[in-house]
Amino acid sequence: MGRRRWGDRLLSIHAWAVYLFLYAPILVLVVFSFNDSRFSFWRGFTLRWYAAMFQNHQIMRALENSLVVAGWTMLAATLLGTLTAFVLVRHRFPGKSLLEALVYVPIILPSVIMGVSLLATFVLAGLRPGRTAIILGHVAFAASFATVAIRARLVGFDRNLERAAMDLGAGRWQTFRHVTLPLVGPGILAGALLAFTLSLDDVVITFFTAGPGSTTLPLYIFSAVRLGVSPEINALSTLILVVTAGVLILADWVRRWGVNHVKPAAGAAGRGEPEEPERMGGDGA
């Protein structure tokens, strides 16, 4: 019995060490972004790096590019993802399994490969590196992730609810508006958030499709980091970290809200598993 307790304690220590490993670098970055010295250890609290960051035109320009790209990507990827998910779940047509397989390609394939192949295609098509090329590149992979997220929601959808609405006299549009959309909505919202974050985060595809003047935030960071370490980048990174964590907590909240408020499809909200297997709870093995 005693040996088991020691094992548990070791596991617990290990878990703490892993969390420390995961968060120590993030913490160092955050602390350094408020440090009133360019190089040495703590020398007092300052916000001047944040002020410098907001006055840096290159950074502001990159932020604008990132937001424009992510906005358009979200819009296009969500529309495409919703359409693709509906088509795959609800219809049969020749070539469907091929289409389905292709949806997974960008998720599995290393993004360097996607990056260079898109670069080659855009060059051949005469599309110059720049915002349009970046948006097309982002849509190419973000739509796949959106499709998967929305499809997971659709799979557990009880179509009898739609039939009931139609039987009760609702038209197609009314049924879609008042039954389908509220039930699938959280999935679509999750897909949209996913597309937005993926676009905002992307380094590799952007790296191969951006041109002069269309640098996004991650790309700006990449070129700055190549040159060295700067407190302005610390501040910028901290800000991005806060936004990422915020979006994640929001997404988590949306998901929970979806599960709590829309019971019929709740079981399929996660990964399309209607029944939860027996959990390995606190009683342990």
Next chain:
Amino acid sequence: MTGAVRRSRWGLALMVLPPVLWLVLLQVVPLALILVYSFSRRTAYGGIEYTFTLANYTRFLQPIYLKVLSDSLAVALITTLIVLVVAYPFAWHLARQPAERRGRLLLLVVIPFWTNSLILTYAWKVILRADGPVNQILTALGLAPGPVQLLYTKPAAILGLVYVLLPYMILPLYLSIEKLDPSTVRAAYDLGAGPVQAFRRVIFPLTLPGVVAGALLVFIPTLELFYISDLLGGAQMVLVGNLIQREFLEARNWPFGAAASIIVTGVTLLLVWVYVRWFSPGGVEELI
């Protein structure tokens, strides 16, 4: 009746069209193009001459390029192994926490998972640099006479990869350990198995799908995260991802870069196929 059928068929065609356009124009065509380029020749001005040659592939038999491939493979394997050894006990511990704590603990893993990996890599650059915290501590404790070269080394690059990819292993492992039926493990103990035997004969085989999924999710990105080896490993560290990037943007030898891309794609597809064939009855979807 036929009118309605025809109308719905047209409707369906109209619905299928955008996904088809997306997948054909932005995936099938680009990949086909790379495949064609990989068999073409580079002209003197960096253009492309469409002939059929295997020269881009046979070039990988030259010692420098063989070294790039073997280095990439070694880094990928070492990274995957380290990540597995660190992640398994962690995921085990996580799966055994009370349900209401698990959600929060898991979110703490998911936050770095979704944080821009470039920023995470940059954080290590801040830590490891010559006048960074690690070197300051080492010097203050008298463990080193001066700054130690930590940055721009192979271990630094591997550390960066391990750090960025750790959550990719934890999450699938956690899912498969959570699914493990506690009574199966209890049965192994009741039948006289020790902890090592229970782990080796019962627990590990049952969580193998999670191990393989995690290994795949770690192994494949090590081939492509060229900016991690670039920023932490320095210029002399050339992995296959760096090679592809350089051939396309600096050396402008697209056919050779395309051949490298096709090799990486082939390895990736092979690994995914092995996973789907032997470890996942549910197909690729379970990987995501």
